[in-house]
Amino acid sequence: MLLRNVRNIFSEAALSFPLSRRxxxxxxxxxxLSACVGGGDKFINVYTARHYDADRALYAxxxxxxxxxxxxxxxxxxxxxxxxxxEGDQTEADVFISADAGNLWKVKDxxxxxxxxxxxxxxxxxxxxxxxxxxxxxxxxxxxxxxxxKDAVRPEEVATMDALGTARFRSQIVMRSSSNVYQxxxxxxxxxxxxxxxxxxxxxAVRGNFAHDPQGSDTDQIKAVAAGEAQxxxxxxxxxxxxxxxEDPADRAVVEKVGFVFPDQAGAGxxxxxxxxxxxxxxxxxxxxxxxxxxxxxxxxxxxxxxxNTEFPIRPEIAPAPDLAAAGAFKEENIPLDALGRHQAEAAxxxxxxxxx
Amino acid sequence: xxxxxxxxxTNAPRLDGVAIAAGLATLICAxxxxxxxxxALTQNAHAEFGAALIANGAIGTMTLVLAxxxxxxxxxxxxxxxxxxxxxxxxSIFEWALAIPLAAPSYILAYAYAxxxxxxxxxxxxxxxxxxxxxxxxxxxxxxxxxxxxxFASQSACALEAARMLGASPLRVFWRVALPLARPGIAAxxxxxxMEIAADYGAAQHFGxxxxxxxxxxxxxxxxxxxxxxxxxxxxxxxxxLFLFIERSARGRASYAGGSSRWRPLPRYTLNVAASxxxxxxxxxxxxxxxxxxxxxxARLAVLHADVQDIARPFMNSIVFSTIGTIVTLALAAAIAxxxxxxxxxxxxxxxxxxxxxxxxxxxxxxxxxxxFGLAREAGWVSGLGAGLSLAALFWTYAARFSAAGxxxxxxxxARLSKGLDASARTLGAGSWRRFAAIDLPIAAPSLAAxxxxxxxxxxxxxxxxxxxxxxxxxxxAIKAYSYASxxxxxxxxxxxxxxxxxxxxxxxxxxxxxxxxxxxxHS
Numbered sequence: 001m002l003l004r005n006v007r008n009i010f011s012e013a014a015l016s017f018p019l020s021r022r023x024x025x026x027x028x029x030x031x032x033l034s035a036c037v038g039g040g041d042k043f044i045n046v047y048t049a050r051h052y053d054a055d056r057a058l059y060a061x062x063x064x065x066x067x068x069x070x071x072x073x074x075x076x077x078x079x080x081x082x083x084x085x086x087e088g089d090q091t092e093a094d095v096f097i098s099a100d101a102g103n104l105w106k107v108k109d110x111x112x113x114x115x116x117x118x119x120x121x122x123x124x125x126x127x128x129x130x131x132x133x134x135x136x137x138x139x140x141x142x143x144x145x146x147x148x149x150k151d152a153v154r155p156e157e158v159a160t161m162d163a164l165g166t167a168r169f170r171s172q173i174v175m176r177s178s179s180n181v182y183q184x185x186x187x188x189x190x191x192x193x194x195x196x197x198x199x200x201x202x203x204x205a206v207r208g209n210f211a212h213d214p215q216g217s218d219t220d221q222i223k224a225v226a227a228g229e230a231q232x233x234x235x236x237x238x239x240x241x242x243x244x245x246x247e248d249p250a251d252r253a254v255v256e257k258v259g260f261v262f263p264d265q266a267g268a269g270x271x272x273x274x275x276x277x278x279x280x281x282x283x284x285x286x287x288x289x290x291x292x293x294x295x296x297x298x299x300x301x302x303x304x305x306x307x308x309n310t311e312f313p314i315r316p317e318i319a320p321a322p323d324l325a326a327a328g329a330f331k332e333e334n335i336p337l338d339a340l341g342r343h344q345a346e347a348a349x350x351x352x353x354x355x356x357x
Numbered sequence: 358x359x360x361x362x363x364x365x366x367t368n369a370p371r372l373d374g375v376a377i378a379a380g381l382a383t384l385i386c387a388x389x390x391x392x393x394x395x396x397a398l399t400q401n402a403h404a405e406f407g408a409a410l411i412a413n414g415a416i417g418t419m420t421l422v423l424a425x426x427x428x429x430x431x432x433x434x435x436x437x438x439x440x441x442x443x444x445x446x447x448x449s450i451f452e453w454a455l456a457i458p459l460a461a462p463s464y465i466l467a468y469a470y471a472x473x474x475x476x477x478x479x480x481x482x483x484x485x486x487x488x489x490x491x492x493x494x495x496x497x498x499x500x501x502x503x504x505x506x507x508x509f510a511s512q513s514a515c516a517l518e519a520a521r522m523l524g525a526s527p528l529r530v531f532w533r534v535a536l537p538l539a540r541p542g543i544a545a546x547x548x549x550x551x552m553e554i555a556a557d558y559g560a561a562q563h564f565g566x567x568x569x570x571x572x573x574x575x576x577x578x579x580x581x582x583x584x585x586x587x588x589x590x591x592x593x594x595x596x597x598x599l600f601l602f603i604e605r606s607a608r609g610r611a612s613y614a615g616g617s618s619r620w621r622p623l624p625r626y627t628l629n630v631a632a633s634x635x636x637x638x639x640x641x642x643x644x645x646x647x648x649x650x651x652x653x654x655x656a657r658l659a660v661l662h663a664d665v666q667d668i669a670r671p672f673m674n675s676i677v678f679s680t681i682g683t684i685v686t687l688a689l690a691a692a693i694a695x696x697x698x699x700x701x702x703x704x705x706x707x708x709x710x711x712x713x714x715x716x717x718x719x720x721x722x723x724x725x726x727x728x729x730f731g732l733a734r735e736a737g738w739v740s741g742l743g744a745g746l747s748l749a750a751l752f753w754t755y756a757a758r759f760s761a762a763g764x765x766x767x768x769x770x771x772a773r774l775s776k777g778l779d780a781s782a783r784t785l786g787a788g789s790w791r792r793f794a795a796i797d798l799p800i801a802a803p804s805l806a807a808x809x810x811x812x813x814x815x816x817x818x819x820x821x822x823x824x825x826x827x828x829x830x831x832x833x834x835a836i837k838a839y840s841y842a843s844x845x846x847x848x849x850x851x852x853x854x855x856x857x858x859x860x861x862x863x864x865x866x867x868x869x870x871x872x873x874x875x876x877x878x879x880h881s
Binding site: 045051052053071072073074075076078079080082083085086087088090092106176177178179181184212213214215216217218219220223224227239242246247248250254344345348349351352357 | 409410471475476477484485562563564565566567571574575577578579580581582583658661662720723724727728730731734735821824825826827828829830831832836840841843844845846848849
């Protein structure tokens, strides 16, 4: 009864507002609704945890090139996954996109991706930036960098992640909360390379150097370092570069005081993570979904994303934005990407145990 | 409790149309919260970190509720006393302007203050636990203010005059007469503020705090343990019932705490110059910190960011969503309030049941709705979350989350209805629906309007449930603001954040301006 009322109310309201679109076809029954959403046009439904304007430009370009419309539902990866679980085989989602490999692995682990392998994808996406089974494929990558205050730290003092746990930086480190997925993935990668004990010791040592309890975003860590609350921190590279490019002079003033390094160049390489996507297990438009994944790694999309966003293209042969290119090439950590997901829960437990909130 | 427990009441419950509607409404509003509780109880608690998370979260939530709640109570009660019982320049403007912070969601205040603090633009550094407590205090004091103002305004002028004639100083009258008489109202407002604090996720998360709300998401996202997340949600729901109990019992006492239905102008103290300046400074500071300062900061950011965003459509979506959500929730809340008022003690159960959702994070209630949906799908009753169903689920979640915010004012409005009126109508043979339409509805009409305004603003600000349950290609202002802010782009988030606030401003001002009219015999 409620459902019908809600629908009736909504259709009346929607009729009186010039808002209607195919997604809100009026007055039809729910089942008829999902059936007629297609309306003959070609489209795919995408659940995406990325909220960037660059993505919208990309969807428009894809539609331009192929005539296929992208209908996006943004949200946090975990919530979108929960929705997809509840929807089961009735889900509307054809493609699932997240900005972290750990979250993509959760979707795979829940059995909600299907393995897709095409020559194009295999040729274009480097092996360490995709799921071994083809459940998800990267299309951009980001590096976990160390930021430091230029007037207090020499770059060689922060050449490794291990340095952040040494006595040199007692009470001089700020970090983001361990509930953040990038933080979890960084530790998960360490667990994969060096084992849980090493990871725990590192987390405990860095925790011991905290200037204060974790708070705020990646950007806030950069600001805290600039403000002198601490001498060094860790963040994703594109937050740093976004501040460099910011329209807010206050942001640019902050980032003036802060330098960065790609850590562990002499060792295992800098931790990297991907934005990636896969075709959902119950996709109604599998082929169109595959076409979209292939488009994401095409020359057109990769060159388009590079200047719009401050991420690195997934394909090494595509040049990143000029300011990123100026930062120089760097050695990447090379581990199977699904490790970020496999060790995520353990990473969370370690953080919890060493008191890194 | 059995029905036989209350045989002496004249208006013992009967199964009539209104009762059935109320039962259905309660069931609809309580179902997601009950689903979460049921799921919480059936999870096997194997994860040992769950207990630690709950303990840490409980400490964090309690600290914030105590610190933020105390601040809100002091600010709200003093402000209410000043504008109701004192005369000073600008009083009539402050009377409604003090409610303005209600339009600013805590998460947006947190974004703005954090950004201001880093840039050195904030007069006081706002971060950590005390930063969050500060934001709750200056952002949520209007709940206490509005409730306390209504309580002060309804006080008997005679009691206050008697105290004055006996030579009590203004402060003494405040402490010894006005404040004790208004205590139930203040407690009711405080309970609402505390529920908001317990349910808040955005601000606490932004300041990196461990509270029950953030622990829910830590368990769910970081540990990948939705089961533990549900258990923590269960604890939050129980806390919600506790707050609700406080609020209900406070309201119960309010109804005979020296109120007067005869009207005479309240005797107001005229403050001297120094005291006036203090009073003006206090009120200005509250509005400044609770709304103006952070919003001016956001405006500055929005101006810096010259790009014209696609804001018109999310704006319309927000208005349409909030309007429909308000209508649905209001209808359910009215049914619950009317039935609870008519029924005997067992009838209060719906108030509790419907109120649980108010202190739980929206995402948890949405999770409950999703799990019920999943069950219905497995049973073959519904198919996928197409546009229609996803909207239905969303409005259902709004009702489950906010019906308490609607039931409260309606119930308070109905409290003015003398029981004799209903009984007389009954004696004269008026049926259930007739009494509802001819007595309850007209009497509750002003409260219904107030409830509608509150609901509109609450739904406008709502974030997590909308995020999970909305259909494809459908963004509201709050979603826009969140998307940008979560991507650490405050410049882009500034414009939609400002619009969320501005869209909520008009209803809040209308609401605040109308409270004075609610006083018996008042006309203006």
